[in-house]
Every structure is written in structure tokens, then in C-alpha cells.
Amino acid sequence: MKKLKVAILGSGNIGTDLLIKIQRSEFLECVLFIGRNLSSSGMAKAIAMGVKVSDESINAIVKNSDLVDLVFDATSAKDAKIHWDILDKLGKIVVDMTPAKLGIFCIPAVNLDEVVEHRNVNMITCGGQASIPIAHVIGKTQKNVEYIEVVSSIASRSAGPATRLNLDEYVDTTENGVKHFSNAPRTKAILNLNPANPCIDMQTTIFAQVENPDMDYLQKEIDVMIKKIQEYVPGYSLLVPPVFENGRIVIMVKAQGLGDYLPKYAGNLDIINCAAIAVAEQYSKKINNIK
Amino acid sequence: MSLAKNKIVFEDCKTSCVEIESFSILDNKSILITGGTGFIGKWIAEMVSYINSTSKINIKLYLLGRDIAKFKEEVPHLAEKSFMDFIEQDVRYLHDLPSNINYIIHAAGSPDNREHVSDPLKTIETFYKGTQSLLDAASRIQDLKKIVHLSSHQVYGKNETEQLISENYFGPFEGLNISNCYAESKRIAETLCSYYKNNLGLPIIILRPFAFIGPYQDLEKPWAINSFIRDAILGGPIRILGNGLTERSYLYASDMAYCILKSLIDGKIGEIYNLGSNTPISLNELAFKIQSHSATKMEILSRSSKENYLSISKLVPNTNKIAKDLNVKEIFTIDEAINRTLLWNQLNKNN
Amino acid sequence: MVKQILISDSTLRDGNHACAHQLSIDQIAIYAEAADKAGVPIVEVGHGNGLGASSLQVGLCKETDKDMLETARKHLSKSKLGIHVIPGFATIKRDLISAIDIGVDVVRVASHCTEADITQRHLGYVRERGKEAYGVLMMSHMASATVLVEEAQKMELYGAEGIIIMDSAGAYLPSDVQEKISALVNGLKVPVGFHAHNNLGMSIANSITAIESGAKILDGTARGFGAGAGNAQIEVLVAVLEKMGFITGIDLYKILDASDVAEKNVMSSVPIIKSDSIVSGLSGVFSGFAKHVTRISSEYEVDPRDVYRELGKRKIVGGQEDIIIEVVMDLIRNRK
Numbered sequence: 001m002k003k004l005k006v007a008i009l010g011s012g013n014i015g016t017d018l019l020i021k022i023q024r025s026e027f028l029e030c031v032l033f034i035g036r037n038l039s040s041s042g043m044a045k046a047i048a049m050g051v052k053v054s055d056e057s058i059n060a061i062v063k064n065s066d067l068v069d070l071v072f073d074a075t076s077a078k079d080a081k082i083h084w085d086i087l088d089k090l091g092k093i094v095v096d097m098t099p100a101k102l103g104i105f106c107i108p109a110v111n112l113d114e115v116v117e118h119r120n121v122n123m124i125t126c127g128g129q130a131s132i133p134i135a136h137v138i139g140k141t142q143k144n145v146e147y148i149e150v151v152s153s154i155a156s157r158s159a160g161p162a163t164r165l166n167l168d169e170y171v172d173t174t175e176n177g178v179k180h181f182s183n184a185p186r187t188k189a190i191l192n193l194n195p196a197n198p199c200i201d202m203q204t205t206i207f208a209q210v211e212n213p214d215m216d217y218l219q220k221e222i223d224v225m226i227k228k229i230q231e232y233v234p235g236y237s238l239l240v241p242p243v244f245e246n247g248r249i250v251i252m253v254k255a256q257g258l259g260d261y262l263p264k265y266a267g268n269l270d271i272i273n274c275a276a277i278a279v280a281e282q283y284s285k286k287i288n289n290i291k
Numbered sequence: 292m293s294l295a296k297n298k299i300v301f302e303d304c305k306t307s308c309v310e311i312e313s314f315s316i317l318d319n320k321s322i323l324i325t326g327g328t329g330f331i332g333k334w335i336a337e338m339v340s341y342i343n344s345t346s347k348i349n350i351k352l353y354l355l356g357r358d359i360a361k362f363k364e365e366v367p368h369l370a371e372k373s374f375m376d377f378i379e380q381d382v383r384y385l386h387d388l389p390s391n392i393n394y395i396i397h398a399a400g401s402p403d404n405r406e407h408v409s410d411p412l413k414t415i416e417t418f419y420k421g422t423q424s425l426l427d428a429a430s431r432i433q434d435l436k437k438i439v440h441l442s443s444h445q446v447y448g449k450n451e452t453e454q455l456i457s458e459n460y461f462g463p464f465e466g467l468n469i470s471n472c473y474a475e476s477k478r479i480a481e482t483l484c485s486y487y488k489n490n491l492g493l494p495i496i497i498l499r500p501f502a503f504i505g506p507y508q509d510l511e512k513p514w515a516i517n518s519f520i521r522d523a524i525l526g527g528p529i530r531i532l533g534n535g536l537t538e539r540s541y542l543y544a545s546d547m548a549y550c551i552l553k554s555l556i557d558g559k560i561g562e563i564y565n566l567g568s569n570t571p572i573s574l575n576e577l578a579f580k581i582q583s584h585s586a587t588k589m590e591i592l593s594r595s596s597k598e599n600y601l602s603i604s605k606l607v608p609n610t611n612k613i614a615k616d617l618n619v620k621e622i623f624t625i626d627e628a629i630n631r632t633l634l635w636n637q638l639n640k641n642n
Numbered sequence: 643m644v645k646q647i648l649i650s651d652s653t654l655r656d657g658n659h660a661c662a663h664q665l666s667i668d669q670i671a672i673y674a675e676a677a678d679k680a681g682v683p684i685v686e687v688g689h690g691n692g693l694g695a696s697s698l699q700v701g702l703c704k705e706t707d708k709d710m711l712e713t714a715r716k717h718l719s720k721s722k723l724g725i726h727v728i729p730g731f732a733t734i735k736r737d738l739i740s741a742i743d744i745g746v747d748v749v750r751v752a753s754h755c756t757e758a759d760i761t762q763r764h765l766g767y768v769r770e771r772g773k774e775a776y777g778v779l780m781m782s783h784m785a786s787a788t789v790l791v792e793e794a795q796k797m798e799l800y801g802a803e804g805i806i807i808m809d810s811a812g813a814y815l816p817s818d819v820q821e822k823i824s825a826l827v828n829g830l831k832v833p834v835g836f837h838a839h840n841n842l843g844m845s846i847a848n849s850i851t852a853i854e855s856g857a858k859i860l861d862g863t864a865r866g867f868g869a870g871a872g873n874a875q876i877e878v879l880v881a882v883l884e885k886m887g888f889i890t891g892i893d894l895y896k897i898l899d900a901s902d903v904a905e906k907n908v909m910s911s912v913p914i915i916k917s918d919s920i921v922s923g924l925s926g927v928f929s930g931f932a933k934h935v936t937r938i939s940s941e942y943e944v945d946p947r948d949v950y951r952e953l954g955k956r957k958i959v960g961g962q963e964d965i966i967i968e969v970v971m972d973l974i975r976n977r978k
Binding site: 165 | 412
């Protein structure tokens with residue numbers, strides 16, 4: 001088997017955590033770790049791991065185009081747009097970690113087979129990776145879904161300045177993602193930051209308004225889905241199984257991080273990275289004809 | 292509409308640029324300005340454009356900034372000029388500079404204190420790493436005549452005296468103040484300048500800007516005069532937040548641009564100069580002036596945490612040193628400055 | 643100099659917590675008109691958790707934001723129309739633009755007391771539109787005076803024209819209020835305000851302590867109609883402030899009338915300090931949780947006081963209402 005050659009654009013927390021996850025993968029090989037500043041802590045980590053690094057941003061890929069099959073873009077929405085113009089022409093596959101929304105929305109547990117037919121895949125939001133698969137199951141198992149609402153609480157410390165400034169974009173993108181995967185006519189997303197110390201794990205609740213819910217079918221399918229997600233997000237678990245309370249379905253899940261580069265409480269960042277790895281591995285399997 | 296706007300700016304450059312012939316030293320020379328796409332960068336470009344178009348002098352200008360596309364969109368009449376060249380780069384990650392550069396104006400980094408408190412690390416990096424990267428690259432340039440480092444009046448700390456602030460003043464810092472990261476990183480940037488000047492002999496002078504006002508300054512910036520003007524343009528009321536007796540001073544933008552360019556010629560290497568207006572005005576007076584210059588009638592409201600203040604904050608520079616060494620003086624009075632700014636922003640809003 | 647106190651009336655906003663967000667547009671019309679007549683400076687209207695917050699998480703609103711605000715707008719002539727906005731619930735594009743278009747005058751942008759930096763965009767937008775912008779730090783008992791000053795300073799820089807701290811859990815004693823308000827008055831340029839809850843019977847005493855410590859803005863509601871044990875009673879505030887020689891601009895008789903109108907037409911029962919509320923206040927739990935805790939506790943037959951204790955221990959913040967179910971499930975599991 002040939003490992004898929006990947007590059008990581010962006011040497012911040014997300015990029016560095018991806019790198020560590022890739023080092024463990026039997027399907028992926030990180031050939032280039034790219035940032036803008038060789039002295040950042042992410043770079044130092046990569047250099048210490050013996051990974052080839054560059055501070056030339058997108059130009060590093062242009063120069064080494066033959067070496068790279070797939071690029072994780074962990075920069076910003078604005079930069080991701082500029083990068084895609086270039087990477088598209090080079091024929092690269094892009095797994096987009098930013099909220100740029102250029103490619104197909106991806107929830108690995110739902111549409112992994114479909115997305116690998118595309119060359120730009122968007123990972124939606126961290127909260128979306130936790131809630132949307134559950135919303136999808138509700139949409140699939142229930143008739144007459146009127147409304148789905150997803151609420152995530154994350155540790156304050158796991159939300160950096162960019163997340164804080166862009167809460168509106170998070171809410172907007174997550175709502176669209178829930179709608180897309182559940183077919184619910186109305187959706188809503190809410191995000192809470194909790195400053196408790198020790199830091200809380202990411203917790204997500206999915207609510208739904210459904211006329212005559214089929215709770216047994218739901219329970220069965222939720223269990224299947226949880227197992228499926230756990231295949232690529234080991235820290236994902238069902239906290240409160242589906243209950244019908246006060247006219248609403250309530251399901252609660254929790255995502256604990258693997259503690260690779262980011263701490264365990266940053267389950268919100270871990271889950272989106274795990275999902276991105278699953279996508280890249282699927283490309284690798286496809287190329288190698290592995291089922 | 293944009294023609295009328297550009298005309299205001301052009302006329303103001305003309306008014307401020309009292310000694311155009313002194314810039315002949317810059318003929319066929321190249322100036323690099325970091326933070327070139329911001330308020331100061333735009334005005335330097337305007338002033339250079341004025342000088343190039345009305346004299347035989349030909350100055351080349353390199354504009355270094357993070358978002359050149361935005362600059363081209365905002366000021367197309369400048370972007371299309373043949374004397375302009377662009378370098379899209381984040382100053383923090385700068386390696387090399389064009390070798391033909393003769394002068395550098397270091398104006399990178401946002402003075403917006405909302406950004407300082409929301410992302411202090413970025414603030415510190417920009418001023419510390421950014422200044423170091425720039426000076427490192429500058430130290431490898433063959434024919435570099437002068438570097439003007441734009442620091443900030445905030446390095447002075449607090450002033451609760453009645454005095455105008457001279458370059459040798461040093462006040463206390465408020466312990467419990469979340470904006471300190473800006474002042475502190477501006478201080479370390481000055482220390483870097485001092486090292487590069489002493490040990491590597493770089494021809495650095497430092498300007499310490501106070502408050503400016505004029506076209507191209509975003510009205511959404513969180514400073515008193517900007518808020519007053521925005522309130523006025525929206526039809527009022529004008530809201531004074533905090534102590535209305537607080538004293539500041541405002542140098543008009545074209546005067547500022549002229550002083551900075553003049554410092555490239557006459558600034559003495561190793562010296563520090565205050566850059567600002569030496570005419571104090573209280574926030575109350577300022578609001579009143581803006582009110583009286585506005586076409587529509589509007590209220591002035593005062594919102595303050597305290598009834599009585601033990602001291603009055605006064606951040607106004609003593610400008611004797613810059614006036615003497617650079618032979619510059621403030622041309623625009625505060626009334627003229629307000630008038631021009633209101634007019635330009637009115638046109639900008641209707642655009 | 644006679645000191646002026648700015649009163650913001652949150653009957654039609656915090657009161658929505660007390661009736662599971664079931665205020666009707668008729669009720670809003672009736673009370674808005676009465677408050678306007680009394681000369682109340684700001685009348686806050688909306689879901690208990692503010693704009694865009696109608697949800698299964700914190701409770702669905704009977705009326706839409708649009709209907710509530712349009713109704714209130716129609717019935718307010720002198721009073722300014724205010725709203726409460728929490729980023730994470732309300733977005734600028736989805737909610738705030740249209741609210742300001744409807745004619746909202748005052749926007750109070752709120753966050754948990756340690757998370758002020760999520761309010762930058764929203765405060766900026768309100769100022770851009772030329773409306774009055776205030777910053778609100780909720781659950782302020784969970785942060786020290788020093789932290790509150792830092793967070794409030796951020797909001798001030800973002801454009802807030804005043805900072806209000808909320809005792810969302812009704813957990814403060816007067817000495818706490820004195821410490822925190824004094825620190826804020828000292829550390830800020832803009833006026834400081836206080837929003838009380840009455841779990842420990844301290845709402846009026848705490849509000850007056852706030853004023854004596856330098857606050858210039860107070861929140862109150864008719865009969866104290868609000869989350870949990872209710873808020874500071876606006877009619878009592880007006881009376882006491884008048885007795886102390888402060889100016890509120892509110893006509894005492896007419897605010898007494900307005901409160902009578904509210905009691906008759908707006909609330910099914912007048913808030914009292916129930917036993918559970920006392921435990922809620924002692925545990926420092928968000929007052930908006932009260933209805934949910936009562937309902938879920940009785941549904942699953944657990945002692946609501948245990949639920950409050952556990953929520954307090956876990957340091958749950960406003961907006962995390964979903965955790966109540968988890969806590970209840972946990973209590974049942976541990977009982978077995």
C-alpha cells in the first residue's frame with residue numbers, strides 16, 4: 001500500500017494536532033508542515049519530530065507540487081479562499097478546516113463515500129461534527145421533524161480570539177450544516193463558553209420537535225451512529241440517551257479530546273481534527289482500493 | 292463623489308506641504324512604508340502623490356501590508372499610480388526587502404485598542420517580532436539613509452500633571468489595565484530600535500505619535516473624536532464617555548504626513564520626537580465644536596462613572612523639539628480639522 | 643448636586659423567565675403603555691435570555707421577537723425600547739439588524755462575566771447604527787472584582803456606554819455589591835449599573851448599596867416579576883430613591899399604577915421567595931433555571947434542592963440549561 005502524501009497548511013494548534021494524528025496513521029504521511037514562522041511552537045514540534053517544514057506558506061506547495069496529494073488547510077477562511085484558487089489549478093485535494101465553505105460539507109459518519117468524489121471538502125464546525133450526525137439520525141428515523149436545535153458548551157480556554165470574534169459565523173455555519181444533514185425545516189445552533197476550572201469537556205445537546213416520535217427506532221440508530229463516530233473519534237460518547245421530555249427529544253453527547261497536541265478538554269478541536277483525518281484516510285483507501 | 296473626496300485630500304496636502312522643494316533630496320529615492328495600507332500609509336501615499344505630481348521630484352514608494360487587495364479597492368486613485376509598488380507581507384514574518392530601498396517608515400501594527408484587548412498576543416508579536424524582523428532585513432540593505440520608527444505616546448504612561456509631555460517624560464503605568472500590552476510592546480520596540488542603532492549603526496529616529504484626525508480614519512475606531520464625528524454624522528446625540536474634562540490634542544492628517552516625510556530629511560539620527568498637536572482641547576469642548584460644525588442640530592450627552600475626578604488625564608505633546616529640528620508647524624486648526632473630516636466623511640457616507 | 647439614576651425596566655424581558663416566556667403581545671402592549679406613561683426611561687422587551695434566544699434549550703417564546711418588538715414600539719412614545727442580546731444566541735445578521743430596523747433604541751449586549759470578548763462585534767454594530775450600547779456581565783458573582791473590571795474595560799473599549807453587572811443568581815450580599823461596584827466605578831470611565839435578583843431577599847438592599855457605591859443605573863421590574871425569586875421591585879426602587887433624594891424621572895404614582903396593571907394583567911402570580919429559590923441563590927445558580935429545575939425535578943421525582951446544589955458545584959453558566967437533565971439523570975443513577 002502507498003501512503004497518501006499530505007501537507008498541512010497552518011502551524012497553529014489545529015495544524016500541529018493534525019500532524020501528530022497523521023504520524024499515527026497507517027494511510028497517511030505528512031511530507032510538508034507549512035507555516036509562516038519557523039520559530040512558532042508548532043514548527044518547533046514538527047522539526048523535533050523530523051518532519052519537513054517550510055515557512056513559505058502556499059508557495060511551499062507550489063514549489064513541491066509533485067510531492068503532495070492532499071492539503072489540510074488550517075489557516076483562516078480568508079486565506080483558504082486564496083489557497084484554493086491555487087490548489088485547484090494544481091489538482092490537489094483540499095480538506096478545509098476553516099469556515100470558508102468552499103467545498104462539500106462533510107460529516108464522516110454520514111457521507112464519507114460521497115465526499116471523496118470531490119476535491120474540496122469542508123469540515124463545517126467543531127460543534128457541527130458533534131451534533132450533526134445525531135441530527136442526521138433524527139432526520140432519518142423520524143417522520144415529521146419540525147425543528148432541530150443543537151447546543152454546545154465548550155471550555156472557555158479552548159476558544160481562541162478568532163473563535164470569539166466569529167461566534168456569528170459559527171452559529172450560522174452550524175445551523176446550515178444541521179439543516180443540510182437532517183432536512184429539518186427549521187434549525188438553530190447555540191454556543192456557550194464555560195470558564196470553569198478544571199476545564200469542562202465539550203458537551204453537546206441535540207433537541208428535536210417531532211410529532212409522534214419513534215423512540216425505539218431512534219435509540220437503535222443512535223447506538224449505531226455512536227459506534228460509527230467512535231471509530232474515528234475515540235473520545236466521543238453518549239451522555240444522555242434519547243429521552244422524550246416536555247414535548248421534545250433530548251440527546252446529549254460528549255467529546256473528550258485525545259490529548260495529542262491539544263489538551264483533553266479541547267474536545268471541540270479534537271473532534272474536527274479526527275473527522276478531517278478520517279476524510280484523508282478515506283482518500284488513501286480509495287486510491288489503494290481498500291474497502 | 293469620490294472625485295470630490297479626493298479633491299479635499301489633495302488640497303489638504305497642498306496646504307500642509309509648505310516646503311515642497313525640501314523634498315528634492317528624495318528625488319529618485321525609494322521609501323518603504325510598513326503598515327502601508329492603514330491610515331498613515333494612505334496619507335503618506337497621498338502626500339508623495341501630491342509632491343510627485345506638482346514638482347519635478349520623483350519619489351518611489353513601496354507599500355508593505357497584509358491586505359493589498361483591500362487597499363486597491365479603497366483607494367484606487369492611489370493604487371494605480373506608477374510610483375507605487377506593493378509588497379503583500381505580514382511584517383512579523385518578513386525576511387528580505389528590495390535592495391534599492393533608501394528610506395523606511397515603520398508604521399505597521401494597529402493602534403486599535405479593541406484589538407489589543409481581544410488578541411494581546413498578536414499585538415505583542417506585531418510590535419516585537421515585527422520590528423525585529425524589519426530591522427534585521429533593513430540591516431542588510433546597502434544604501435539605507437534613514438528609518439523612521441513610529442512608536443506611540445502610550446510609552447509615556449499616565450500623565451496627571453498640567454504639563455505638556457516632553458520627550459524625556461516618564462509616567463507610571465496603571466497596574467490594572469488590560470490595554471498595557473500595547474504600551475509595553477511599543478516600549479520593547481523602542482528598545483530594539485536603540486539596539487539596532489547602537490550596535491549595528493542603523494540610522495533610526497523615533498516618532499511618538501499622539502492623536503490624529505482626518506479622512507481615511509475609520510469612524511468605528513474606539514477613540515473619542517471618531518465616535519463624536521460618527522455620532523454627529525448619524526444625526527446625534529454626541530455621547531461623551533468618561534470624564535469630559537480629559538484633555539487631548541489632534542493633529543490633522545495632512546500635517547501628520549508632512550511631518551513624517553520631513554523627518555526622513557531633517558530628523559536627527561538617534562533622536563526621539565513627539566508627533567502631534569500641542570493645542571489641548573477637552574472632550575467637552577471637542578464635542579461642542581463638532582456639534583457646532585454639524586449641519587443638523589443635536590444633543591450632547593455625558594456618560595461617566597464618576598461625579599468628580601481626582602485628576603484629569605492630559606495627553607498633549609510638547610512639540611518644541613520637532614518644530615525646531617524639522618522646521619514644521621501645525622497648519623490646520625482643530626476647527627479646520629473637524630470641518631474637513633466631517634465634510635470628507637459625509638461624502639464618503641453618501642458614496 | 644442631585645444625582646440622577648437611570649432606571650431600566652426589564653419586566654417584559656426578565657419577566658418572561660417567570661412565565662416560561664409566555665408573555666403575549668397584548669400583555670406587552672398593556673404594560674409598555676403603562677410604563678411609558680410613568681416616564682420609565684428604558685423598557686426592555688423580549689425573551690428572558692434576550693434576542694434570538696427562543697429555543698428548546700432555554701424555552702420557546704410565545705411570540706416572535708419581531709411581534710414583541712413591534713408591539714412595544716407602538717406603545718412607547720417617551721420611553722426608549724431596549725433589548726438584551728447574548729452573542730452565541732443572537733447573531734447580527736439573523737437577529738440584530740432587524741431588531742434595530744424595527745426601532746430598538748437601546749441594546750444591552752451580554753456575556754457570562756468572564757467572556758466579554760465575545761461582545762466586540764455586537765457592541766460595534768450597535769454603535770455603528772448610532773444606537774445606545776451597554777455591556778452586561780451576567781452571573782457576576784462567579785468572578786472576582788479584579789476580573790470584572792478587566793472584562794468591563796474590554797466592553798468599554800468595544801463601545802459600551804455603560805456596564806451593568808447582573809446578580810443573575812441572586813447570590814450577593816450587600817458587602818459583595820459594595821466591593822464589586824466600587825471597583826468598577828473606580829476602574830471604568832462609563833457609568834456602572836446593577837441588576838438584582840431576590841433569592842436571598844436582598845434585591846432592594848443590594849440595589850441601594852450599588853447606588854451608594856457609585857452605580858448610576860439600576861434594573862427593576864414591576865412587582866419584581868422576573869426569573870427565580872424575581873428582581874428588584876421597580877416601584878419600591880423608585881419610592882426608596884425618591885426618599886433618598888435621587889432623581890429617576892419616573893412618576894411614583896404612575897409606576898405604582900403600572901405595577902398594579904402588571905399584577906392584574908401580566909403575571910399569573912406575583913413572585914415570592916420560594917424555598918427552592920433560597921437554595922438556588924445559596925448555590926449561585928442562574929435564576930432562569932428555576933422553571934426548568936422545578937419541572938424536570940418533579941417529572942423524575944428528585945429533590946430540586948439537590949439539583950441546585952449540584953449545578954452550583956459544577957459551575958454551570960446561564961445558557962447551559964441542558965445540563966439540568968444530565969444532573970437529574972446523574973442523581974437518579976447515584977440513588978440506585
